[in-house]
Amino acid sequence: xxxxxxxxxxxxxxxxxxxxxxxxxxxxxxxxxxxxxxxxxxxxxxxxxxxxxxxxxxxxxxxxxxxxxxxxxxxxxxxxxxxxxxxxxxxxxxxxxxxxxxxxxxxxxxxxxxxxxxxxxxxxxxxxxxxxxxxxxxxxxxxxxxxxxxxxxxxxxxxxxxxxxxxxxxxxxxxxxxxxxxxxxxxxxxxxxxxxxxxxxxxxxxxxxxxxxxxxxxxxxxxxxxxxxxxxxxxxxxxxxxxxxxxxxxxxxxxxxxxxxxxxxxxxxxxxxxxxxxxxxxxxxxxxxxxxxxxxxxxxxxxxxxxxxxxxxxxxxxxxxxxxxxxxxxxxxxxxxxxxxxxxxxxx
Amino acid sequence: xxxxxxxxxxxxxxxxxxxxxxxxxxxxxxxxxxxxxxxxxxxxxxxxxxxxxxxxxxxxxxxxxxxxxxxxxxxxxxxxxxxxxxxxxxxxxxxxxxxxxxxxxxxxxxxxxxxxxxxxxxxxxxxxxxxxxxxxxxxxxxxxxxxxxxxxxxxxxxxxxxxxxxxxxxxxxxxxxxxxxxxxxxxxxxxxxxxxxxxxxxxxxxxxxxxxxxxxxxxxxxxxxxxxxxxxxxxxxxxxxxxxxxxxxxxxxxxxxxxxxxxxxxxxxxxxxxxxxxxxxxxxxxxxxxxxxxxxxxxxxxxxxxxxxxxxxxxxxxxxxxxxxxxxxxxxxxxxxxxxxxxxxxxxxxxxxxxxxxxxxxxxxxxxxxxxxxxxxxxxxxxxxxxxx
Numbered sequence: 001x002x003x004x005x006x007x008x009x010x011x012x013x014x015x016x017x018x019x020x021x022x023x024x025x026x027x028x029x030x031x032x033x034x035x036x037x038x039x040x041x042x043x044x045x046x047x048x049x050x051x052x053x054x055x056x057x058x059x060x061x062x063x064x065x066x067x068x069x070x071x072x073x074x075x076x077x078x079x080x081x082x083x084x085x086x087x088x089x090x091x092x093x094x095x096x097x098x099x100x101x102x103x104x105x106x107x108x109x110x111x112x113x114x115x116x117x118x119x120x121x122x123x124x125x126x127x128x129x130x131x132x133x134x135x136x137x138x139x140x141x142x143x144x145x146x147x148x149x150x151x152x153x154x155x156x157x158x159x160x161x162x163x164x165x166x167x168x169x170x171x172x173x174x175x176x177x178x179x180x181x182x183x184x185x186x187x188x189x190x191x192x193x194x195x196x197x198x199x200x201x202x203x204x205x206x207x208x209x210x211x212x213x214x215x216x217x218x219x220x221x222x223x224x225x226x227x228x229x230x231x232x233x234x235x236x237x238x239x240x241x242x243x244x245x246x247x248x249x250x251x252x253x254x255x256x257x258x259x260x261x262x263x264x265x266x267x268x269x270x271x272x273x274x275x276x277x278x279x280x281x282x283x284x285x286x287x288x289x290x291x292x293x294x295x296x297x298x299x300x301x302x303x304x305x306x307x308x309x310x311x312x313x314x315x316x317x318x319x320x321x322x323x324x325x326x327x328x329x330x331x332x333x334x335x336x337x338x339x340x341x342x343x344x345x346x347x348x
Numbered sequence: 349x350x351x352x353x354x355x356x357x358x359x360x361x362x363x364x365x366x367x368x369x370x371x372x373x374x375x376x377x378x379x380x381x382x383x384x385x386x387x388x389x390x391x392x393x394x395x396x397x398x399x400x401x402x403x404x405x406x407x408x409x410x411x412x413x414x415x416x417x418x419x420x421x422x423x424x425x426x427x428x429x430x431x432x433x434x435x436x437x438x439x440x441x442x443x444x445x446x447x448x449x450x451x452x453x454x455x456x457x458x459x460x461x462x463x464x465x466x467x468x469x470x471x472x473x474x475x476x477x478x479x480x481x482x483x484x485x486x487x488x489x490x491x492x493x494x495x496x497x498x499x500x501x502x503x504x505x506x507x508x509x510x511x512x513x514x515x516x517x518x519x520x521x522x523x524x525x526x527x528x529x530x531x532x533x534x535x536x537x538x539x540x541x542x543x544x545x546x547x548x549x550x551x552x553x554x555x556x557x558x559x560x561x562x563x564x565x566x567x568x569x570x571x572x573x574x575x576x577x578x579x580x581x582x583x584x585x586x587x588x589x590x591x592x593x594x595x596x597x598x599x600x601x602x603x604x605x606x607x608x609x610x611x612x613x614x615x616x617x618x619x620x621x622x623x624x625x626x627x628x629x630x631x632x633x634x635x636x637x638x639x640x641x642x643x644x645x646x647x648x649x650x651x652x653x654x655x656x657x658x659x660x661x662x663x664x665x666x667x668x669x670x671x672x673x674x675x676x677x678x679x680x681x682x683x684x685x686x687x688x689x690x691x692x693x694x695x696x697x698x699x700x701x702x703x704x705x706x707x708x709x710x711x712x713x714x715x716x717x718x719x720x721x722x723x724x725x726x727x728x729x730x731x732x733x734x735x736x737x
Contacts, residue, residue, distance in 0.1 A: 019460065058463070065463045066456040087406030213403040217350040218466040220402075332464075339461040 004345050005130055006030045007121070007279070008142035009113040011037055011061060012318040012334040014102070016140050018109055019063035019338035025345045030113035031130065037061075037111070038102040040144060044164040045095050048184045048267075053093050054209065054245065057086040059331040060098070061105055063338065069093040069101060089208060121283050127312045138345045140337070141283075142317030145329070146276035149268045151176065154258065163267040169194045170262030174255070177267030178204040178242035185265050186250040196252045197259060205243040211327045215239070221325065225300045232323070233293040239326045270319065280320060298324040301340035313344045349451070350403045355467025356394040361477040362469060363450050364390070367443035372484035378431035380488045382420070382439060385429065387481070389420050406452070413444045497537050502527070510548060513538050530570070533560055533580075540565055550576035551589070558608040562587060572597045574621070581608035584616060591621030595643065603628035606652075613637060624662070627653045635659050645671045646685070649678045650710075658682050667691035667699035669722065671707070672732070678712040680704055681737075688722040698729050706732035713737055 004025055006013045009032020020028045036042070044050075053059050057068030070086035073093065085091035105111075118130050127135040154160040154176070161167045163181045169192040175185045178200035189196045214220030227235060258264055273294025274280040280296065283289070289306045290297040298316060299305050302324040307314040315321075317337040321328035325336045351359070364387050371379035393416060401408070417440055424431055431439075455462045459469060469477070497516035502525040509529030513519065516535060521543035530548020531540065534555055541563040545551045551567030554560050554577040566588040567574040574589035574597065575582075582602065589599040599618035602611050603626075611632035617639075618624040624639030628651040637660045639646045646662030648671035649655055656679040662669045669685035672678035683704075690701035698707065701723030706712045708730040715737035719725040728734060 022460070064456050064460050066453045087409075089405050214350040217352070217464050218355070218468065219350040219352045221464075222352070336461075336464050339464065342460070 003127070003134075003136045004028045004138040004140075004341075005128075005133075005136035006140045006142060007118045007130065008032055008144060008318070009034055009037055010040055010142060010144045010318065011102070011331060012142040012144065012329075012337065013037065013113075013140070014106070014111065015061045015063070015331065015334035016142060016317060016338035016341060017111060018061055018105065019335065019342045020345060021109065022063040023342035023346055025342060029133070029136070030111070031116055031118045031133070032113040033115055033117045035111075035113060035115065037106060038099055042099060047164045047166050048181050049188050050095050050184060053095060053098055054180055055092070055331055056089060056209075057082075057091050057093070058335075059093070060101055061331065061334070063335065063342075065335070069097060072101065073097060118279060119282075120286075121279065121314070123287055123307055123314075128307075128314060137311065138313040138315075138341065140313075140315045140317050140341050141279065141320065142334075142337075143277055143279055143320070144318050145270035146278075146319075147271045148266075149271045150266050151268060154264060154266060157258075157264060159262065160264045160266055163265050167263075167265065168192070171195065172261040173197070173263045173265060174199055174258050174261035175252075175265045175267055176200070176258065177269065178202060179267060179269060180244040180248060181269070182242070182267035183244045183248040183250060185267050186252045187248070189265070190250065190252070194263075195261075197261065198252045198254045199256070199258050200242065200254065202241050205241060206246040206249065207243050208245045209327070210243065210330055211239050215326050216332055221300070224326065225324075229290075229292045229297060233295060236295070236322060236326060240322065272319075274320060277320065280316075292323075295323045296320065300324055301344070302328070302337045303340070303344070308344075313341065315341045315344070317341075349406075349463060350466060351398070351401075352466035352468060353395070353398045355465060355469075356398060357391060358469045358474045358477070359451065359455065359467040360387075360390050360394055361474060361481060362455065363443075363447040365477050365480045366446055367439070368481050368484050370442075371439070372487065377488075378429055378436070379439065380484065381427075381429045382424065382431050382436055383443075384485060385420055385423055385427070386416075386440065386443060389416055389423065393419075409444075409448055409451075417444075497539065502543060509545075513540075519543065533557060536560070539563065544568070545570075547571070550574075553577070554580045554582050556580060561585070566590075570594065570597060573601045574598070574618070575600045577602045577605060577611070579604050579608060581605050581611050583612045585612075585614055587613075587616040589616065589618045589621075592619055592641070594621050597621050598623045598626050599639070599642075600625045601628075602626070602630050602632060603651075605630040605632075610655075618642075623648055624665070626650070627655065629653060631655055633658075637661070638663075640664050642666065645669070646688075647671070648673065649676050650674045652676060653678075655679070656681070660684070661686075662703075663687055664689065667694075667696075667701065668705050669703040669719075671705045672710045672712045673705070673707045674710060675708065676710045678706070678710065680712050680717060681715045682717065684718040686719075686721045690723050698727070700724055700727075702727045705729070706734055708732065711735065 014037035057070035058065040070082040070091045073082040122129040124135045127137040128139045148162045169189045173189040173194040174197045176199045289304045302321040303315045319329040325333050327333045368383045371383035497518050499518045502521040504522050504524035506526045509527045511531045514534045516537040518539045526544045531552045536557040537559050539561040544566040546568050551570035551574045556579045558581040560582045562584045564586045568590045591599050599621045614635045616637045620641045622644040624642045624646045626648045632655045634657045640663040642665045645668040646665035650673040653676040658681045661684045664687045666689045669688045685703035688701045691699035703719040703722040704726045711733045713735045
């Protein structure tokens, strides 16, 4: 029986763990300093006062898309309304529903990560050495977002706070950014009685999910995977630009620069690129996989080609896997990576 | 769901397995035919949907299902699949619900990556589905093929008759095939097509059997009747019967076939003879025929016959154009009767050049007939009754 390891115990690692269990892979070790897989999500959702998920019914951690959260809610409330909303793509579970779901799964799945942060992944004969924890044949690295992104010019500005850090609202608020976090901040700040202005480099796209739906399945992915590295990097840059569902839109005045507002909220997302992730940066320095514009080049199944062969697998999950699956930082993306990884664990 | 083309087709195949197996288990031809039609329509439409539907939301299954139901129903009628409409809709709806259950729950549960694979099931699962689908259709096809009568080809040239058919058979004449001396059919499930018959007492006679089809046959110079059926049910399509110079024979005579079921004569041309097309004590439909130059009646439905005489053209009949007589019940609709001639030689008022005649306790529904250049358009005798529409 192969030994599989998951480095990172966030939602992506958790989904991968559940998928491996479902696939019959028994020897799975998870390394994570945090035992609650939803801890980071919980903090961020709380910071921006997010009430509903952007994802739909299948934005959950189970290995299969069915039964989704709509089914769960329909059974719980004894009404078909969530199912009807789901087939109309209008179902968005509440954050609370999602977190309860994660807690239940966590309790029932035997989730018990080894409480440590892996500092080095070293290719070894027939697998990968993870610090001093031994050699694992199949390793999935799902370390999550490497940190919050704050524009350089605001780094030392005492008025600035990142959207994903706890904050209240001043009388005048300038929100930097144009994604869903920014739209949520506009709404919340207005509701709190603040005067709100928006500063953004790129105009937001209105779409229901993080990426156009065909990119969630083989249909769009096949074309995406055929793109040359440079074109794919450019496509990713476009796809990962600011976007939010049309329903989340709030009209606020737009300014070109940060003004004299009492408070500047940076809804500018996360640091991007493997260099910001200590573990991945070291992996690249030591093993020299191909990289493009801050991305580690991955195969369609999110594996690192130069470190994956018939005997071993090194795969990336979460935001680092967007090279293979543009929505890899979502729950559907976590499932995509987990399915591919489970297939390799089962068949190698 | 964003299906790949392959995923659409594979998921469709998987969804069809259960309905096809159910159809096979019901032991009715129409269920197999309907399932086959659903499969063909579904797979063909999948090829059509693929491009415009880059993403297919769940609700789209309803209009797509209704569209497919409409097409399947229309084709069911066009292809003459004899399915009871209500049960056909029940069958289709059941299959549709099963498809939804599969797509939303069972396939994602069974194959973890079904959704992200765009509905693809993999080679092994698709092969199993295809095999399960093929078996019932292959079995049904085998049964159908086995039950087909043997095919006998009649080569070009003259064949001396009479030819006597006493087994299930499809007799198909090649171009130029001629039978001299008549054909006698004495077995059920016989089809004769593309054959020209010359002479004989009767051109073609069908005696005491059912399910006989005469298609594109030509009869000339028979001494009595062109086509003569007794105690039989026949379907005669696209025939030509030339009775010119035969004073006592009928073009097509269908008699005493009531117990064998309905007979049909359509798109036939009959010239000359005593009666053009006559039906005694039988049940049937005489439609779209062209009858001319007869010496007794153009078309007659008599002796407790029941049926429809519609869309026929009767020209230059002596005495009577179309007759419904002797306790018969007839629907006389959309016929054209012209230039009927008075039969003054007999002095019989009932033969005074009447386009439509209903006599002797017969009842006829008469509607939309075109009657012109006849001495009399309509006449009722001896308790004949007409219901006008």
